[in-house]
Amino acid sequence: MAIIAVIIDCAFDAKLTDELTKYLLENGFTVQKENESVVTTNDPKLTVDNIEWFLKKTDKIKDLQIIQSDSDTIILATKVMIEHFGLGRCSICGFVAFKDELFAHERAHGIGLM
């Protein structure tokens, strides 16, 4: 699935945003640095896998987590800071989402079981 907007939400980490923008441009993707912590793209070639590869290549994968908050927004957050950004984790399957979405998600598990 193509990403339309990539949000770097690592506590507004400008250095990470710069690194990711540079990496993606060097690898032939069309991206735009929106501000200090947001990278946007409408490049259909860019997928979550490319972002994950960047994290692996730069050895950030142990500190950062990719969170797909909806179909066109990716958040890169430090693993310990999920709760600080209003995100929660599903107690059933570990899925990460914003708390209000998580409520519907967890309820869907219940409906599935009935």
Ligand SMILES: [Zn+2]
């Ligand atoms: Zn779940």
